[in-house]
Amino acid sequence: xxxxxxxxxxxxxxxxxxxxxxxxxxxxxxxxxxxxxxxxxxxxxxxxxxxxxxxxxxxxxxxxxxxxxxxxxxxxxxxxxxxxxxxxxxxxxxxxxxxxxxxxxxxxxxxxxxxxxxxxxxxxxxxxxxxxxxxxxxxxxxxxxxxxxxxxxxxxxxxxxxxxxxxxxxxxxxxxxxxxxxxxxxxxxxxxxxxxxxxxxxxxxxxxxxxxxxxxxxxxxxxx
Numbered sequence: 001x002x003x004x005x006x007x008x009x010x011x012x013x014x015x016x017x018x019x020x021x022x023x024x025x026x027x028x029x030x031x032x033x034x035x036x037x038x039x040x041x042x043x044x045x046x047x048x049x050x051x052x053x054x055x056x057x058x059x060x061x062x063x064x065x066x067x068x069x070x071x072x073x074x075x076x077x078x079x080x081x082x083x084x085x086x087x088x089x090x091x092x093x094x095x096x097x098x099x100x101x102x103x104x105x106x107x108x109x110x111x112x113x114x115x116x117x118x119x120x121x122x123x124x125x126x127x128x129x130x131x132x133x134x135x136x137x138x139x140x141x142x143x144x145x146x147x148x149x150x151x152x153x154x155x156x157x158x159x160x161x162x163x164x165x166x167x168x169x170x171x172x173x174x175x176x177x178x179x180x181x182x183x184x185x186x187x188x189x190x191x192x193x194x195x196x197x198x199x200x201x202x203x204x205x206x207x208x209x210x211x212x213x214x215x216x217x218x219x220x221x222x223x224x
Contacts, residue, residue, distance in 0.1 A: 051076035153177035
């Protein structure tokens with residue numbers, strides 16, 4: 001899990017992975033989707049992602065063929081990669097070397113980041129993290145007031161969609177880009193709520209939200 005990697009890196013006097021301290025994902029998944037968040041560069045908070053530090057991966061094709069890809073073999077963009085259907089099993093990162101004094105400063109930064117996330121995100125709720133990618137809001141036609149929003153969550157909040165609920169699924173009251181399970185939410189509840197929010201944003205602002213989460217169709221395994 002990413003938070004373990006944050007602390008593992010600091011335990012070995014390595015930095016750059018502070019951004020991952022509160023991200024509930026795996027290393028392989030974070031590379032595949034180029035996960036990122038606000039981190040600490042030693043002097044200031046900054047946005048960072050996996051693409052900044054990953055050097056290589058070991059992955060397998062669906063037929064079992066082993067592949068080794070370097071950063072030059074992979075393409076990354078905002079929450080995207082070119083890895084496709086490969087299954088990542090190993091990864092190598094090149095991280096900044098820190099002195100013992102710097103490590104302590106970075107640990108304090110991690111505590112600050114976690115406190116900020118607890119105050120602004122539903123970290124204790126059952127959810128899959130941010131649902132939508134942050135859209136480009138400069139061109140919102142006559143709805144110029146929405147161009148100042150700082151992302152999908154801010155936009156959803158400005159439209160008054162926080163706490164909208166279908167079945168057990170609800171838009172978080174803390175952050176508009178999270179859909180939480182209030183208890184017994186079904187897949188249909190979540191999908192219908194996502195579609196409802198997307199429809200409201202498109203109708204009122206003219207912006208088509210792009211989903212950050214992906215849904216996989218699971219196939220039953222053959223009996224042993």
